[in-house]
Amino acid sequence: MTDPEIDRRCRVLREEVRDFLREEIRSGAITPQCDAWLTGFDPAFTRRLARRGWMGMTWPKAYGGHERSQLERFVVIEELLAAGAPTAAHHTNDRQVGPMILRCGTEQQKQTVVAGIARGECVVAIGLSEPDTGSDLASVRTRASRIDGGWRISGSKIWTSYAHHAQYLIALCRTGESREQRHVGLTQFIIRLPDPRVRIRPIKLLTGGHHFNQVFLDDVEVSDDDVLGEVGGAWAQISAELALERSGPERFLSTFPLLSHVAGAAGASSGEEMLCAIGELTSQLWSLRSMSMDVARMLEAGRSTNAEAAMVKDLGTRFEGDVPERLRAFIAAQPTAASADPAQVLLAQAILQSPGYTLRGGANEILRGIVARDLGLR
Amino acid sequence: MSSDTMLVDTLARLLEAKSRPADVQAAEQEDGWHATLWRELDALGLADIDNFDPEHGLVDQLAVLQLLGRHAASVPFVESVMIGQWLCRQAGLDAMPGIVIVVPLDPSGGVSAAKAGDAWQLAGTAAKVPFARAGNRLLILASGPDGPVVASVDPSDCSLARSANMAGEPRDTVRLDGLRLPASSVCPLPDGVTVAALWERGALGRAAMMAGALQRALELSLQYAKDRKQFGRPIGAFQAVQQNLAILAAEVTATRAMVDLAGRVQGGRHQRAAVASAKARAGRAAGIAARIAHQIHGAMGFTGEYPLQLFTRRLWSWRDEFGSDRDWARVLGALAAAEGPGGLWPMITAAGDR
Numbered sequence: 130m131t132d133p134e135i136d137r138r139c140r141v142l143r144e145e146v147r148d149f150l151r152e153e154i155r156s157g158a159i160t161p162q163c164d165a166w167l168t169g170f171d172p173a174f175t176r177r178l179a180r181r182g183w184m185g186m187t188w189p190k191a192y193g194g195h196e197r198s199q200l201e202r203f204v205v206i207e208e209l210l211a212a213g214a215p216t217a218a219h220h221t222n223d224r225q226v227g228p229m230i231l232r233c234g235t236e237q238q239k240q241t242v243v244a245g246i247a248r249g250e251c252v253v254a255i256g257l258s259e260p261d262t263g264s265d266l267a268s269v270r271t272r273a274s275r276i277d278g279g280w281r282i283s284g285s286k287i288w289t290s291y292a293h294h295a296q297y298l299i300a301l302c303r304t305g306e307s308r309e310q311r312h313v314g315l316t317q318f319i320i321r322l323p324d325p326r327v328r329i330r331p332i333k334l335l336t337g338g339h340h341f342n343q344v345f346l347d348d349v350e351v352s353d354d355d356v357l358g359e360v361g362g363a364w365a366q367i368s369a370e371l372a373l374e375r376s377g378p379e380r381f382l383s384t385f386p387l388l389s390h391v392a393g394a395a396g397a398s399s400g401e402e403m404l405c406a407i408g409e410l411t412s413q414l415w416s417l418r419s420m421s422m423d424v425a426r427m428l429e430a431g432r433s434t435n436a437e438a439a440m441v442k443d444l445g446t447r448f449e450g451d452v453p454e455r456l457r458a459f460i461a462a463q464p465t466a467a468s469a470d471p472a473q474v475l476l477a478q479a480i481l482q483s484p485g486y487t488l489r490g491g492a493n494e495i496l497r498g499i500v501a502r503d504l505g506l507r
Numbered sequence: 508m509s510s511d512t513m514l515v516d517t518l519a520r521l522l523e524a525k526s527r528p529a530d531v532q533a534a535e536q537e538d539g540w541h542a543t544l545w546r547e548l549d550a551l552g553l554a555d556i557d558n559f560d561p562e563h564g565l566v567d568q569l570a571v572l573q574l575l576g577r578h579a580a581s582v583p584f585v586e587s588v589m590i591g592q593w594l595c596r597q598a599g600l601d602a603m604p605g606i607v608i609v610v611p612l613d614p615s616g617g618v619s620a621a622k623a624g625d626a627w628q629l630a631g632t633a634a635k636v637p638f639a640r641a642g643n644r645l646l647i648l649a650s651g652p653d654g655p656v657v658a659s660v661d662p663s664d665c666s667l668a669r670s671a672n673m674a675g676e677p678r679d680t681v682r683l684d685g686l687r688l689p690a691s692s693v694c695p696l697p698d699g700v701t702v703a704a705l706w707e708r709g710a711l712g713r714a715a716m717m718a719g720a721l722q723r724a725l726e727l728s729l730q731y732a733k734d735r736k737q738f739g740r741p742i743g744a745f746q747a748v749q750q751n752l753a754i755l756a757a758e759v760t761a762t763r764a765m766v767d768l769a770g771r772v773q774g775g776r777h778q779r780a781a782v783a784s785a786k787a788r789a790g791r792a793a794g795i796a797a798r799i800a801h802q803i804h805g806a807m808g809f810t811g812e813y814p815l816q817l818f819t820r821r822l823w824s825w826r827d828e829f830g831s832d833r834d835w836a837r838v839l840g841a842l843a844a845a846e847g848p849g850g851l852w853p854m855i856t857a858a859g860d861r
């Protein structure tokens with residue numbers, strides 16, 4: 130069921146966002162890019178969004194939010210993604226860090242971190258993966274040991290996006306003893322950065338871009354106030370986030386700027402083959418968006434959507450890779466990111482960023498395992 | 508030089524030692540190509556077409572190219588030996604020392620040559636010329652008043668803007684602003700040589716390099732699947748990973764089989780069809796293989812430090828060079844259709860039986 134008042138507000142909002150983005154692009158303030166939610170780190174743009182009330186849209190006003198509906202947030206997020214706007218300075222914070230702290234953080238954490246994100250002034254890095262811990266997240270080894278009034282943390286995190294710009298790092302650590310209870314003894318901590326005992330080593334992407342890092346934690350000391358949620362309760366806290374994290378529009382719109390550009394440049398006189406390609410991709414996209422909105426509604430209604438969310442991410446991220454593979458046939462040969470032709474630039478971006486689509490936020494093989502379990506196969 | 512395993516072994520050892528991932532990365536950062544490696548290849552006699560048998564040398568050249576691709580060697584072997592020097596040989600021009608780059612290779616390239624009394628005048632631009640900056644001599648294919656001509660040009664007489672493909676290899680823009688050349692530097696394209704034939708040699712050469720790069724992507728993925736442990740096991744123990752590795756291996760094998768066949772049938776009636784098939788097949792494999800290899804490597808493969816990207820960025824680039832998989836599929840389709848009713852199967856079977 131849709132609420133006519135929310136529908137109306139969404140329509141108005143969508144036009145506002147589109148007008149805003151058109152002006153940003155026209156004035157040259159931003160340039161549409163593929164995968165800009167990952168690579169387009171632009172704090173000034175993030176602050177402009179915050180000033181318009183498009184950060185933390187669903188959060189309580191007490192922490193800088195705007196108490197709007199999930200559907201309205203969906204509208205803003207998907208418009209930004211479709212335009213290829215540079216949202217990397219806040220995208221994951223707005224999507225998962227803020228909501229997690231609101232759900233299980235302390236008043237103090239909400240006043241500082243959540244409000245900071247809502248103002249567009251605070252970057253929080255997410256420290257889950259480790260050199261020996263990827264898909265098997267419960268195998269983390271970074272250890273937090275009790276000290277007087279707090280904890281001492283040692284270990285290393287890897288692939289930590291934008292740790293080099295972050296004011297905080299949320300680190301998943303082992304606090305329990307038992308090796309059998311892998312999922313039980315895990316705790317999250319909010320570490321303030323910079324910290325002399327936190328060393329951040331850049332890891333360059335294959336494009337040469339600096340996106341992620343290895344983070345070394347050498348006896349970093351935090352207080353009890355820096356525990357996020359329950360001691361020993363991190364597994365449940367993280368799992369609760371996953372459905373939302375997996376089914377959002379960033380799981381199928383990362384290469385949409387390329388599709389949009391090609392479709393926009395095509396006309397009725399374009400070859401049949403090209404029109405077919407655009408049509409096939411559009412049909413996939415349209416169904417994905419519909420799936421994604423269904424998951425969003427189910428989540429809002431409090432229903433469990435693990436398998437549906439995993440399907441969106443599996444299908445959607447493969448679609449993101451299919452877009453350049455399918456459309457390259459219709460773009461003058463030999464794409465480069467330095468070209469003067471936007472089609473070639475978008476194509477090169479979509480190809481060179483493609484390794485990430487089906488990995489970040491959980492590899493697709495793991496997601497298919499979740500779907501298979503839901504189908505009763507495991 | 509005969510088709511022997513000695514050459515291959517010697518070259519393999521040289522590349523093992525001199526074209527390691529770190530060397531390739533350094534070459535990309537510096538000049539965009541690996542000049543010192545080229546000198547070593549020259550010392551082995553590999554930089555000169557006269558060291559290859561005129562009849563059967565092509566098979567050796569393809570073996571060399573597969574190795575160069577397997578090591579991501581940024582050297583102009585296709586450009587200088589398979590195309591540049593071959594053109595000199597066909598045109599009966601004096602052998603030219605050093606690296607000979609043909610400009611432009613693209614049939615739609617835009618340099619034109621006009622008669623100016625006894626001399627010639629050349630003007631126009633050619634973009635994405637592979638290794639132009641490395642050339643000691645540029646052979647410019649230009650459209651003349653009576654058909655295409657070959658003009659031999661000193662690189663210092665052109666203006667050259669550096670550019671690169673997605674793998675960081677030199678793909679430069681060459682511009683000529685009314686360069687005057689004596690009549691002796693310009694000749695018509697020799698009989699039996701067409702722009703399409705030069706392009707075809709480039710496509711075959713790139714397909715061979717792609718076969719090598721695909722092989723390396725497979726080797727890296729297999730090793731990674733054995734070394735990387737998750738859930739207490741090597742990821743290669745999971746069936747999903749095994750299945751993907753099997754698909755990857757089939758892509759690599761199919762490409763190599765087609766490239767080898769295309770090499771064997773050179774000179775035969777279906778030479779062009781076989782090259783078209785090889786480049787189309789390699790282009791298809793590139794996309795599938797890059798996707799699987801990256802997936803198996805997880806985040807590690809996305810980094811600049813880990814060597815996989817040296818091969819996948821080349822595969823993504825090479826599949827569009829000297830004609831894309833789609834361009835060649837169109838050529839092959841037309842050739843197959845031209846065989847007439849019942850002609851497809853004889854074409855496929857004839858090609859293997861030379």
Ligand SMILES: Cc1cc2nc3c(=O)[nH]c(=O)nc-3n(C[C@H](O)[C@H](O)[C@H](O)COP(=O)(O)OP(=O)(O)OC[C@H]3O[C@@H](n4cnc5c(N)ncnc54)[C@H](O)[C@@H]3O)c2cc1C
Pocket residue numbers: 167254255256257258259262263264265287288289290291341484485488489490491492493494495735737738742745746747748802803804805806807809
């Ligand atoms: C662009 C990008 C940004 C990232 N940002 C962050 C970040 O900010 N913070 C953070 O903590 N992490 C981050 N990550 C890491 C990401 O969460 C991991 O890449 C992901 O969880 C997979 O782990 P891995 O890379 O170690 O791959 P592995 O777990 O080593 O997997 C390698 C391959 O094996 C397969 N595999 C593993 N186990 C199984 C199984 N049981 N069955 C079948 N197949 C299996 C996988 O599917 C994959 O194909 C980022 C990753 C990327 C690509």
